[in-house]
Amino acid sequence: MRFLTVVFFFLYLGLSAQNKTSYNQDNTFELVKNVVRVQNNSKLLTINHNYSYYEKTVVSAHPDSISSTIDTIYKNRKKNKFSIDSSSYKFKKLVTKQHLYQFEKVSDVFIKNSTKKEEILGIKMAGLKQPIYELIGQEFMPTDFTKENLKFLTFTIKNPVSLNGSKKYIFSIDTNYKTNNTNLVKLNFNSTTLFKKNKVNGYYIVNKNTFAIQKAVFIINGIVNIQAETNFEWSKKGKNWYPISQNLLATKGNHNHNIDILGETIRFDNLQSSTNKKFDYTKDLYLKITRKYLNYNFEVTSKKQLYQIQIDKNAISNKDLFLTFFEKDSLDARSDQTHKTLDSLVTAERIEKKIYFGKKLINGQIPLGFIDLAVRHIFKYNNQEGFRLGLGLSTNDRFSNWFKIFGYGAYGTKDGVFKSQIGTGFRLSKKSNTWLSGSFTDDITEFADVTLMADNKKYKLYDPRPFNISTFYNHQTYSINIESKFISQVETLFNLSKSRINPLFNYVYQPNNDNVDFYNLTLASLSFEWSPYSKFLQSPQNIFEVEKNYPKFLIQIIQSVPNVFENEFNFTKIDTRIQFEKKYLSGHKTTLLWQAGISIGQTPLSHLYSIAPNNLDKNSLLKRITFASKTSFETMFFNEFYSDKYTFLQLKHYFYKIVLSKSIKPIFVLGSKAAFGYLAHPEYHSGITFKTMEKGFFESGLEIQNIFKGFGISSYYRYGPYQLPRWEDNLAIKISFTLNLGL
Known part of the structure; x- marks a missing residue:
């Protein structure tokens, strides 16, 4: 439970909203305009340099604020049944000696030609032999304050002194003063209205002569209360202001929302316990992150590493680095004891095994x-x-x-x-995580399934579409696979397979007046999934996508190999996909999926496209109610359309989560989908009745996700050239399910 408490304060998620602002005084307006101008001209990523930094993260509590009393909890009105709650006493005793969690790291950062590379030289994660690499890759405080958006923990806000962000705040001049012959001014800022989750305010200390920022303080009040402070120093060689120290303090807010862990990979409920314990220790906890920057160097050389973050193979064992690099904090006597005590705590509660189990279960x-x-x-x-x-x-x-x-x-x-x-x-x-594998498979597969090799690697809790599919083929397949990340930010997959295909219904392929009811295929497949804006971390053991960003691009090429292993048909398939997702500071989200494919040559129906239908061909609306799928057409009937070339577009907008109770937190989603498909020779395919969709297939609808325990409902309506005569037949109502793990 203590470890979950740590995670609670380490990654509590919230979002800011966008608002308007106005300036009350001419001198304030002029000052803000000049600060924005200087910040816009001081893009730090365009200046080649490198530096080192030390970061320490602590989850703890102030012992003096905790009561040491032992409470009596009565279980009935007569008060003759009771239990003793000593959790407050035990918690105070624990945090008097040590912190609850502690993490330290030392890194070198190299910036050249607007590209940032980080090498982590030392890691100390209290109590764990193997660190949680997904956490290490997260950046919980910004280093470049010239960007449009700034991120603190997992809260993203508009930068008050960016070109667009300055319109979202109200500014005021507080104090003018002088330090070391430098004229300074304190410039306050406040978000114009109370955001849905977080109110943002703070101040800058600005040099009145150069309009440079020498100190920045941000205060965010909402789901978590955050106060972050950054101090800057002028560098003559760099000819700019650079951060020299940062502090962030986070405490529990007044809301009872769920939290997201590891970048929306694991989700835990908030720690408002449903047990009969009276003491809620989460209100006393705080998270503190401290950074110190040093060794700025502007004669930088390229850092040769594939990924944005790389962990040195000796980082875990490099304990002396912390002693030689930085002075010990004499004011924090609990830090040394934390490492010793948490080692035994982890052993006693087997927390490391629980983490290992959880990460496996996600996959x-x-x-x-x-x-x-x-x-x-x-x-x-x-x-x-x-x-x-x-x-x-x-x-x-x-x-x-x-x-x-x-x-x-x-x-x-x-x-x-x-x-x-x-x-x-x-x-x-290990460096590129390249695997060579071979296998033999005797199984069945859906006819005309739009199969992308990259998706086959991803785990799905459930796939509702096969519940109602009746067109399968059996295959015996020998295959050789190579998967690698030898190209930075690109997942590369290669497959060479030889298959014996046997349709499990009365299908006959008739090219050139031949009747073929089972056949052999030898296929060479190559797939590239490119994530140019995601952040990857290379650990000594593996490669992790620690920050998923969009757009993502995929291209897959499948070529039948003539005259090899009895291959009977010669064709080429090319598939492409673009995924885009934009999150707004208001809590809304828009997703876009575009996918297209083409098959050239003699291709049996088993390897063409059906474009993911998910509707039963039954007369009654109630009889067609099944589970909704994430990207399928909910109003398209199974086996209704087939194509040898197609294009598909899906657009969804997710509205802000409405918290009605602890269990009921619906999310309204508007969705619209469109597809066009063509088939050159439909007469080649016998034994199945289908249509083509040159005129375009369209459906739109409303989804209400996560109504209760992850379950929701969605409704889509079919319209356009392939609309059916009966209104009821164009409507689809489905049950949806969102796994409460962020998958």
Whole structure:
């Protein structure tokens, strides 16, 4: 529980909103205009330099503010049943000796040609042998105060002295004074109205002669109360003002919202306990982050590393670095004891094992010693197999960092057929996380599924579409795979496969007057997923995407290999995808997905496109109610359309979460989808009736997500050239589910 408390204060999420401002005095307006001008001309990332910094993060409480009394909690009105709550006493005793959590790091930062690289030289994370790398990669205070947006913890606000941000605040001149023969002025700023979650205010200390900022203080009051202070110093060589020290203090706010952990990967409820304990220690906690900058150097050389953040292989063991680099804080006697005590605490409560388990579970795996159990293979359902029960296993890094064995077995209760896969992999490079693997698979796959190799690696708790699909093909496939990140910010996947395809319904492919009901395919596939704006961290063990940003681009090319392993058809497929997501300071979010594909040559229907339909062909609206999918067409019937080239666009806008109670927090979403598809030779495909959609397929609707315990409801309406005669047939109502883990 203590560790969850740590995480609570380490990553509590909130958003700012956008507001208007006006200036009350001419001299204030003139001062702000000059400060904005100087800041806009002082882009620090355009100046080549490097520096070092030390960062210390502490989660603790002030012992003097905590009562040491032992409370009596009565369980009934007669007060003859009671229990003793000593949690306040125990908590005070604990924080008198030590902090609850402590993390320190030392880094070198290199900036050249607007590119920033960080090398972490030393790490001390109290109580853990292996640090939580996803946390290490987060930047909880800004270093460049010339940007349009500034981020404190996970709160993003408009920069008051940026070109657009200055319109969102009210400014006032507070005090004029003089220090070391320098004329200074205190410039206050306040957000124009109370934001939905956070009110932002603070002040700058400005040099009246140069209009440079020498000190910046930000105060954010909302879900978490934050006070952040940055001090700047003039550098003659750099000819600019650079941060020399930063402090951030965060305490609990007055709201009871959920929090997001690890960049929306794990979500915990707030720590307002539902137990009968009277003492709520979260109100006494604080998070404090301290940074010291030094060794600024403007004769910088390039830093040769693939990713934005790289952890030195000796960072964990490099304890002497902290002693030689920085002076010990004599005012904080609890720090030394924290490392010693948390070591035993972690051992006693097995917190490290819990973290390891949680990170595995996020990726759909349950660790069982040196073997992982794959959650995705345990249970599924579809019209072909009925209930599909299975078991998937793979070795993990406790078995070997360089070698793995994986596979699964599954049985369909309806078709009575056993499916399986067996494979092995070898790690060729740790630096680029390159794996070479081979496998044999005997399984079934949906007809005309828009398959992108990058998506196959991502874990889904459930996929509702196969519940109602009835067009599958069986395949026996031998494959060789290579996956790598040898190109920075690019996930590269290569696959060479030989498959025996057998449709499981009365389908016949008839190119050139031939009748082909089963066939062999040898395919070479190459996929690139490029995330140019995401931040990646390279640890000694793995590569992590610690900050997911958009847009993301994907291109995939599949080429059948003629005259190799009995390949019967010659075709080329090219698929592309662009994902875009924009979060607004108001708490709203807009997402856009564009996807297109084309198949050139003789391609059987099994490898064409059906563009993700998700609607049952039944007369009654109530009988068509199933689970909604994230990117499918909810009003398009299964097997209604097929294409050899298509384009698909989805636009969604997520409104601000409405907190009605602890369990009811609905999010309203407006969605609109459109697709165009073409098929050159529909007469080549026999045994199935379908249409093409040259005129365009359109649907729009409303989703209400997370009404209760992650469940919601969505409704989409079909319109345009392929609208159906009956109004009821154009409407789809679906049940939605949002996993409360941020997946």
